[in-house]
Amino acid sequence: MAAPDLAQVAALERASYAFPWNDQIFSDCLRVGYHCMVVETPAGVAGYAVLSMGAGEAHVLNLCIEQALRRHGIGRDLLRAVLVHARDRGIRDAFLEVRRSNTSAISLYQSFGFECVGQRRGYYQAHDGREDAMVFRLELGALADG
Numbered sequence: 001m002a003a004p005d006l007a008q009v010a011a012l013e014r015a016s017y018a019f020p021w022n023d024q025i026f027s028d029c030l031r032v033g034y035h036c037m038v039v040e041t042p043a044g045v046a047g048y049a050v051l052s053m054g055a056g057e058a059h060v061l062n063l064c065i066e067q068a069l070r071r072h073g074i075g076r077d078l079l080r081a082v083l084v085h086a087r088d089r090g091i092r093d094a095f096l097e098v099r100r101s102n103t104s105a106i107s108l109y110q111s112f113g114f115e116c117v118g119q120r121r122g123y124y125q126a127h128d129g130r131e132d133a134m135v136f137r138l139e140l141g142a143l144a145d146g
């Protein structure tokens with residue numbers, strides 16, 4: 001991901017989440033040096049992932065695939081790519097938060113071996129109040145190359 005991708009990334013974000021990140025958050029992620037990847041197609045950006053790393057831990061902060069292209073293995077490939085990036089830089093553990101209701105993402109994470117290690121009550125905005133986050137962790141040593 002680079003600055004010229006940001007308009008498409010932010011548009012995809014708005015189309016994908018009820019409570020999207022704003023454009024500034026993506027530019028801040030680039031500015032501070034987070035590992036930000038895009039999936040490029042001839043039609044433009046079709047997905048992206050944002051990963052922070054530090055103190056031996058990686059955090060998957062965002063992972064999103066354009067709706068029309070979902071369920072073709074692109075999310076799995078992109079998630080693997082960012083996790084391999086972290087593992088190959090000596091990071092031991094990856095963490096992420098996910099809405100309790102986000103069953104597709106939870107299945108994806110569990111298929112990698114991510115395990116739920118906690119929850120954050122009321123972490124997310126929701127239309128009817130707040131929603132809990134489930135916190136998942138994966139030991140990157142257990143990550144298959146795929």
Ligand SMILES: CC(C)(COP(=O)(O)OP(=O)(O)OC[C@H]1O[C@@H](n2cnc3c(N)ncnc32)[C@H](O)[C@@H]1OP(=O)(O)O)[C@@H](O)C(=O)NCCC(=O)NCCS
Pocket residue numbers: 016062063064065066069070071072073074075076077097098099102103104105107108109111
């Ligand atoms: C979660 C997301 C990134 C998955 O991307 P994707 O490209 O569709 O995922 P893949 O095709 O690689 O699917 C990999 C696995 O994830 C799980 N999965 C993905 N979509 C699913 C669905 N709709 N229902 C159940 N399981 C699903 C399955 O285990 C799937 O493996 P399978 O197809 O062999 O059964 C995508 O649905 C998305 O962008 N959602 C909106 C943004 C979001 O919620 N991001 C996660 C924030 S924590």
